[in-house]
Each structure stands twice: as structure tokens, then as C-alpha cells.
Amino acid sequence: MTPRTAGHPARWLLPVLLLAASACTSLSPLQRERALQVAAQAQSSVDTCERADACADPSPLRALGTRAYAQSAPGAPHHYALLLDYGQDSLLARLNLIRSANREIDLQTYIFDEDDAGQLVLGELLAAARRGVRVRVLIDQLSALRHVDTLAALAGAHRNFELRIYNPVLGRAHINYPQYVLAAACCWRRLNQRMHGKLLLVDGIVGITGGRNYQDDYYDWDPVYNFRDRDVLVAGPATSEMGENFEAFWSARRTRRIAELVDVGKRLLREGVPPLPPPAFEQPARAQRMARDAADDALVDRRLVSEALPVGEVEFIADLPRKHRRSREDEVAASTHGLRELIASARSEVLLQTPYLVLSPAAQDLFRELHERDDPPRVLVSTNSLAATDAFITYALSYKYKRRFLRDFGFEIHEFKPFPADAPIDPEATGAFGVSWREDGTPVFTQVPKADGGRRPLGREYSALRWSGFSANEPVPLARGGVRWGLHAKSMVIDERIGVVGTHNFDPRGDHYNTESAVVIDDPAFAKALADSIRRDMAPANAWTIARRDKPPVFSGLEYSLAKVSEALPIFDLWPVRYATSYEFVPGPDCPLPLPPTDPGFRKCYEPVGDFPEVSLGLKSLMTRIFTAFGAGLAPIL
Structure with missing residues (x-):
């Protein structure tokens, strides 16, 4: 092969065309229907609880919502508002509220990772679904769960659990670098149009919104880089507006069920619904401690509820x-x-x-x-x-x-x-510090040597540049x-x-x-x-x-x-x-x-x-x- 032949446009145009054809291939209507059936047939219909309240745990945070609604009257709303500055507090509040749900949980987010924080929350959501709570999870495509197998497993996990993807460019749950380039070439504006909202709504009466996604670095759990972030918990009638907004995105034209997406659907048609692997935490003791703290009503009351402010x-x-x-x-x-x-x-x-x-x-x-x-x-x-x-x-x-x-x-x-x-941060929670204590009770943090590194791709909120070769984000x-x-x-x-x-x-x-x-x-x-x-x-x-x-x-x-x-x-x-x-x-x-x-x-x-x-x-x-x-x-x- 001569250099001239190797440089002929046909030599590189063919792979690009093949890539474009494969990336744009969608499931036929029949394939979509079959993939949805495969997922539905695999879903468990067994609820682990027969009580009307779905065996929900009592929660002082959920009680704020009950109290706020009881105190409200037409034209005179009453709310409770709680700033969640510390990452650990924000994760604690989420777990405690999820366990308190007795009817429904709606979760909307830009990023949902499969790291320790993501796995912990996902496990709680599935546990709620199995005890009879309707759980709906809506994630933007560019920062959805990392693995197609995870999405395929969730498609068939339980009848009470459903996950949808917003704005799946190229009709896929995930796109790789070449597909990203193709999407940028054909659909740059749509590629940039992302669902950046974050919301956790429990039983329609208590909601959390703010800057945090579902990834370790939003909860001080990353050993390299973490976000100083803020959420607000709202209990009271304004949660009805949150619910209406979630419904609009859940039923939007750009929202898709995961089983009908090309990569997930083909996985289901080819091999059926895979088993959902058990959580594999990088720091199991930390995850167990957080799960244990979420069941401690006295701790939740002391750290969170006592700081909630009555507002109009x-x-x-x-x-x-x-x-x-x-x-x-x-x-x-x-x-x-x-x-x-x-x-x-x-x-x-x-x-x-x-x-x-x-x-x-x-x-x-x-x-x-x-x-x-x-x-x-x-x-x-x-x-x-x-x-x-x-x-x-x-x-x-x-x-x-x-x-x-x-x-x-x-x-x-x-x-x-x-x-x-x-700042309101928890260095100990990162796992990168050893902690000792002075005689006066104040902590001393000692850096544990770790290899430095950059951010993981899912952590990049500015996804239009996430694939850039010079590590733009x-x-x-x-x-x-x-x-x-x-x-x-x-x-x-x-x-x-x-x-x-x-x-x-x-x-x-x-x-x-x-x-x-x-x-x-x-x-x-x-x-x-x-x-x-x-x-x-x-x-x-x-x-x-x-x-x-x-x-x-x-x-x-x-x-x-x-x-x-x-x-x-x-x-x-x-x-x-x-x-x-x-x-x-x-x-x-x-x-x-x-x-x-x-x-x-x-x-x-x-x-x-x-x-x-x-x-x-x-x-x-x-x-x-x-x-x-x-x-x-x-x-x-x-």
C-alpha cells in the first residue's frame, strides 16, 4: 500500500460512515416492544410488606412535611426550610427520607454515578420499591449510571421501580467518544440541552433541591476533589409545585424508558435482564456507618430537624x-x-x-x-x-x-x-485523612498519601466539553x-x-x-x-x-x-x-x-x-x- 493510497479520502471516510450508521441505528418498533416485554416479564411483583404504610420508618424529617401541611390553610401556607450545607448531612437527610416513604419517591438528577454514594442511594431506592413504594428516577443522558448492564438490570428490577433517561442523543443511554463527536457534528444544540434540575420528593410533602448530584464528591467522599455545595429541604405546600414540575419532565417527549434505548434494548434482547450485582463499596465501613446513622432518629433530629426554620x-x-x-x-x-x-x-x-x-x-x-x-x-x-x-x-x-x-x-x-x-466540609469523610484527637477534644487530621488524579467524567457538569482531549474540566x-x-x-x-x-x-x-x-x-x-x-x-x-x-x-x-x-x-x-x-x-x-x-x-x-x-x-x-x-x-x- 503506497502512502498515496493510504491517504485517499475513501480510506477514512468509510469508517466514519460506518460509525455514523451504527450510532444512528435505532430499535425497530417491534424490537422496542420486545425489549420492554423482556424487562416487564423479569420484574418482580413481590412486595416485602403488606402494611398500608409500606413498612415505612418513622422520620422526624418527614414529620416536618406532615406538620407543615396541617398548619397550612388556603392563602396562608406554612413551610419548614432546612439548609443542607454539609455533604454528610445532605446524604443523611436523603437516606432518612427515602426510608420514610410510604407511597412514592420521585428523584430527578443530572448525575447519578455508581460509586459509594450512588450505590448507597440506589440500594435504598430499590429497598423502598420492594416494600411497596412507587419509585421513579429520571436522569439526564450524559451523566447517567456508568454501565449498560446496570441500566438493563434496573429495567427488570421490580414493578414498583422505573428509571427513565432525559434527552438521549442518538437514542442511546450512553455514548462513547466517537459517538459524541458524531452527535456534536449533527446535533450540537440538542447535545447541549441538558436537564440540570435536581429534586428528591418523598410522598409529595417533603422535597430536597439544590446543587448536589449523586456522586461521592458531592458528599465529601472523594479522596482527591470534593464540592462545597448546598441543598435546601422544603416541607409544605410548595412541594406540590415540585411534583408538577417532575411530572412534566417524566412525561416529556425527550424522556425515554431505558428498555427502549438502543444499547440497553439490544442488551435485553440479546441476553435478557442481567442480575443486579450487590454493592461493591470502596469504603464499606463508611457506607455502613451512614446507613446506620440514617436510622438514628435522635441523630437526625439533633443534626437536622432542630435547624429547620418555620417560614411562610x-x-x-x-x-x-x-x-x-x-x-x-x-x-x-x-x-x-x-x-x-x-x-x-x-x-x-x-x-x-x-x-x-x-x-x-x-x-x-x-x-x-x-x-x-x-x-x-x-x-x-x-x-x-x-x-x-x-x-x-x-x-x-x-x-x-x-x-x-x-x-x-x-x-x-x-x-x-x-x-x-x-468551610462546612468533612475532611475525615474523604478517607484521605487519619484522625487523632487532642486533649481538649479537637481533631487533628493527618494526610494519608494517595495518588492525585483528575475528576471522573461523570463529575463534569459542563458535559459539552467533557470529552475534550486536554482535560478541559x-x-x-x-x-x-x-x-x-x-x-x-x-x-x-x-x-x-x-x-x-x-x-x-x-x-x-x-x-x-x-x-x-x-x-x-x-x-x-x-x-x-x-x-x-x-x-x-x-x-x-x-x-x-x-x-x-x-x-x-x-x-x-x-x-x-x-x-x-x-x-x-x-x-x-x-x-x-x-x-x-x-x-x-x-x-x-x-x-x-x-x-x-x-x-x-x-x-x-x-x-x-x-x-x-x-x-x-x-x-x-x-x-x-x-x-x-x-x-x-x-x-x-x-
């Missing part, structure tokens, strides 16, 4: 599947519209927490108008540093627009550290080792009277591509509790403050003008000196408390620590600057 009206704002219709592309989605209205209503302060500070043009206009008011509200932003983020390309875009954020919008930005000293290398944390919470407080916890990252993806949801609570006590939580993440122990770097001694006006012109360019933003940098608070006799960057004494109490503190300067730092210069066009999908 609660609003659940959520997008519907029709957001993904072409006829709706120019409309402002319900979640985006609701959040913008709240921000526009601010009079004194907007407290915003988002992991990815990339704003749509409409959001930029909104914040610019706020700042141009005669008496503008203070806008404080909690977001990730480059050292903490799991999406360095997204960070590069926020890095590009720091001048705009600080000067034109008046933001006060605090970037989360990868090793926060005082992995944390950057750091100058020192250790388990790190990255911010993932999406929350907002308006004037310390309205608190918002949801799934929207306040970014273009949430505006246009992802379906999102949020809980809005107009209550001063709840707003203060949420504000305190966000301010804790912004404290000097947990975050660096972003402020303008010192002006050069000469030609400062010229330098500023050139940097501004460079920033305005969609590409070739190559000016080497950025407007802002990171600062570390240095307490002392003259600096007892942190100061805002606008305070005259700021530079006496803060020292600059560079644009990318804690980062091991190398390829990722270079790539960050490259995407700052050339990546503005990626903003809509980031």
Missing part, C-alpha cells in the same frame, strides 16, 4: 421541558426570569454565590444598570479560584472580564480556596498536595430578606441550554442563615479577595486603556497585565477585621498573592491565558 410562603421556580423546543428559543426561561427580577428588586445588597462567574449579555446589562443607580446596592460575589474550580476554561472567561466585573458592575469578588480552613495542578474542595453551590440573598437556593449557575448555559430550578423564600430568618453561610465561604480563611492591582508608577492611564481595548476583543485579548489580582488578608493590631476593597485601609491589611495563587504554574495556567485571549466565543456554552 415558598416559591419553586422551574423551567419546563418546552424550554428545549426551537419555538421557545427566544423566550426568557422561567428560572432566569425569576432570578433577574429578584436581582432587579434589590435595594441595599445582592449576595451571589456561583461556581462559574460567566454572565450572559442580559445579566451584564442588569448588573450594569444596578451599578449606575444613584444609590446602587452592594453586590458581593462568592465564586471559585482557578485553584479550586473544576472547569478552568470557564474560569478563564471570568478572568478575562475581571475589570468589567469590578469597575463597571461594582462587584466585590471573593474566590474560594482549594484548601478552605473554615479537570482541576488544575497545585503547588502542594492534598484533598481539595471547589465551590458548587448556587445561591443568592437579596437585601437579607429573600433567600434563593437552586441549580442555576447564573450563567449563559442556565439561561439558554440547561433546564434549571430554584427555591425562593421570602423570610428574614432564612435569608440571614443563608447569608451567613455564603459569608463564611467568603471569609479570609476560605477565600481570596479580588481587587485592582497597584497602578504602575508611570503611564498608568495608557496601560489601563490598552488593557480595556484588549479585553473588548473577542479574540486576541493578549495584553499580559490584567486589571485585578488576588489578595490575602493579613490580620494584625491595625487590621483586626477584613475590609472591602473600597475601604481606604484595604492595601494596608491585604497583600497581593498573584493572579493564580496555589496553582502550579504550567500547562493549565498557560491554557487559562490562551482561553482568556481566544475563548470568548465559548461563553454561551460555558
Whole structure:
């Protein structure tokens, strides 16, 4: 074979065509029906409990829902709201509620992994189905359970258990890299249209929503990288709105039963329903301890129920599947519209927490108008540093627009550290630390040596880039080792009277591509509790403050003008000196408390620590600057 022959287009075109044909092959109507029958025939119809309450465990969390509904009247709703800051608490609440279900459980999520946390929750859901509870699980395609065999086994697990997949591109439950490339070529917009909502609803009276998916790193169980996240538990009449939203996605045109998907259906037709293997936990003792704690009502009452706040009206704002219709592309989605209205209503302060500070043009206009008011509200932003983020390309875009954020919008930005000293995290739970105790009862954590590594693919929320060859959505290398944390919470407080916890990252993806949801609570006590939580993440122990770097001694006006012109360019933003940098608070006799960057004494109490503190300067730092210069066009999908 000559080189010329080897390079002939037919030599590489044929495999591509074959791949396209195989990837686009769908099940015939007859095959779909047979696959569904195979699954249905294998499903167990035996319920392990004959009691009317499905042998549900009593739960003080579920009791909040019963109490809230009993206290409510038409026009006078009563709710209980509980912030779930700690990952361990959030997992504890989920397990306790699942065991308390006596009628139905609806679970909606973007990511559902087969690691320890995922297996633990899945096991509880199946146990609930076997005792007579109707269990429905809805997962976005790009981050569904890892193995086709697992999905095939769940298709035939029990008559009370059903799992569906939202928006299965190419008609499959899973797509590999070549299929992803094909999907990107043929259906780029649909590939990016994802169901980003998260909801656990038990018996229609208690719901949990927020940033957390079902994967170890959302519950402090990963030995390498974990998310500092936040959920909110809501008990009361607003759960009816949650249920209606779930129903809309469950019956949507883009939602498919797993047995009728190409890869799962063919597996069922070829070999029948495989057995579901027993859980294989990486850390069995940790999983057993969590399962045991979930049955401890006194512990649940002490750690969770005692912190629940009585509140009045609660609003659940959520997008519907029709957001993904072409006829709706120019409309402002319900979640985006609701959040913008709240921000526009601010009079004194907007407290915003988002992991990815990339704003749509409409959001930029909104914040610019706020700042141009005669008496503008203070806008404080909690977001990730480059050292903490799991999406360095997204960070590069926020890095590009720091001048705009600080000067034109008046933001006060605090970037989360990868090793926060005082955040609501559980280092012991990661399994990467040994723990000993001082005489005064305080813990001492000792790092257990482990091989560092990047994120697993399922952990990447920005799935449009998850397959990129340069690890676009992995944390950057750091100058020192250790388990790190990255911010993932999406929350907002308006004037310390309205608190918002949801799934929207306040970014273009949430505006246009992802379906999102949020809980809005107009209550001063709840707003203060949420504000305190966000301010804790912004404290000097947990975050660096972003402020303008010192002006050069000469030609400062010229330098500023050139940097501004460079920033305005969609590409070739190559000016080497950025407007802002990171600062570390240095307490002392003259600096007892942190100061805002606008305070005259700021530079006496803060020292600059560079644009990318804690980062091991190398390829990722270079790539960050490259995407700052050339990546503005990626903003809509980031």
C-alpha cells in the first residue's frame, strides 16, 4: 500500500460512515416492544410488606412535611426550610427520607454515578420499591449510571421501580467518544440541552433541591476533589409545585424508558435482564456507618430537624421541558426570569454565590444598570479560584472580564480556596485523612498519601466539553498536595430578606441550554442563615479577595486603556497585565477585621498573592491565558 493510497479520502471516510450508521441505528418498533416485554416479564411483583404504610420508618424529617401541611390553610401556607450545607448531612437527610416513604419517591438528577454514594442511594431506592413504594428516577443522558448492564438490570428490577433517561442523543443511554463527536457534528444544540434540575420528593410533602448530584464528591467522599455545595429541604405546600414540575419532565417527549434505548434494548434482547450485582463499596465501613446513622432518629433530629426554620410562603421556580423546543428559543426561561427580577428588586445588597462567574449579555446589562443607580446596592460575589474550580476554561472567561466585573458592575469578588480552613466540609469523610484527637477534644487530621488524579467524567457538569482531549474540566495542578474542595453551590440573598437556593449557575448555559430550578423564600430568618453561610465561604480563611492591582508608577492611564481595548476583543485579548489580582488578608493590631476593597485601609491589611495563587504554574495556567485571549466565543456554552 503506497502512502498515496493510504491517504485517499475513501480510506477514512468509510469508517466514519460506518460509525455514523451504527450510532444512528435505532430499535425497530417491534424490537422496542420486545425489549420492554423482556424487562416487564423479569420484574418482580413481590412486595416485602403488606402494611398500608409500606413498612415505612418513622422520620422526624418527614414529620416536618406532615406538620407543615396541617398548619397550612388556603392563602396562608406554612413551610419548614432546612439548609443542607454539609455533604454528610445532605446524604443523611436523603437516606432518612427515602426510608420514610410510604407511597412514592420521585428523584430527578443530572448525575447519578455508581460509586459509594450512588450505590448507597440506589440500594435504598430499590429497598423502598420492594416494600411497596412507587419509585421513579429520571436522569439526564450524559451523566447517567456508568454501565449498560446496570441500566438493563434496573429495567427488570421490580414493578414498583422505573428509571427513565432525559434527552438521549442518538437514542442511546450512553455514548462513547466517537459517538459524541458524531452527535456534536449533527446535533450540537440538542447535545447541549441538558436537564440540570435536581429534586428528591418523598410522598409529595417533603422535597430536597439544590446543587448536589449523586456522586461521592458531592458528599465529601472523594479522596482527591470534593464540592462545597448546598441543598435546601422544603416541607409544605410548595412541594406540590415540585411534583408538577417532575411530572412534566417524566412525561416529556425527550424522556425515554431505558428498555427502549438502543444499547440497553439490544442488551435485553440479546441476553435478557442481567442480575443486579450487590454493592461493591470502596469504603464499606463508611457506607455502613451512614446507613446506620440514617436510622438514628435522635441523630437526625439533633443534626437536622432542630435547624429547620418555620417560614411562610415558598416559591419553586422551574423551567419546563418546552424550554428545549426551537419555538421557545427566544423566550426568557422561567428560572432566569425569576432570578433577574429578584436581582432587579434589590435595594441595599445582592449576595451571589456561583461556581462559574460567566454572565450572559442580559445579566451584564442588569448588573450594569444596578451599578449606575444613584444609590446602587452592594453586590458581593462568592465564586471559585482557578485553584479550586473544576472547569478552568470557564474560569478563564471570568478572568478575562475581571475589570468589567469590578469597575463597571461594582462587584466585590471573593474566590474560594482549594484548601478552605473554615468551610462546612468533612475532611475525615474523604478517607484521605487519619484522625487523632487532642486533649481538649479537637481533631487533628493527618494526610494519608494517595495518588492525585483528575475528576471522573461523570463529575463534569459542563458535559459539552467533557470529552475534550486536554482535560478541559479537570482541576488544575497545585503547588502542594492534598484533598481539595471547589465551590458548587448556587445561591443568592437579596437585601437579607429573600433567600434563593437552586441549580442555576447564573450563567449563559442556565439561561439558554440547561433546564434549571430554584427555591425562593421570602423570610428574614432564612435569608440571614443563608447569608451567613455564603459569608463564611467568603471569609479570609476560605477565600481570596479580588481587587485592582497597584497602578504602575508611570503611564498608568495608557496601560489601563490598552488593557480595556484588549479585553473588548473577542479574540486576541493578549495584553499580559490584567486589571485585578488576588489578595490575602493579613490580620494584625491595625487590621483586626477584613475590609472591602473600597475601604481606604484595604492595601494596608491585604497583600497581593498573584493572579493564580496555589496553582502550579504550567500547562493549565498557560491554557487559562490562551482561553482568556481566544475563548470568548465559548461563553454561551460555558
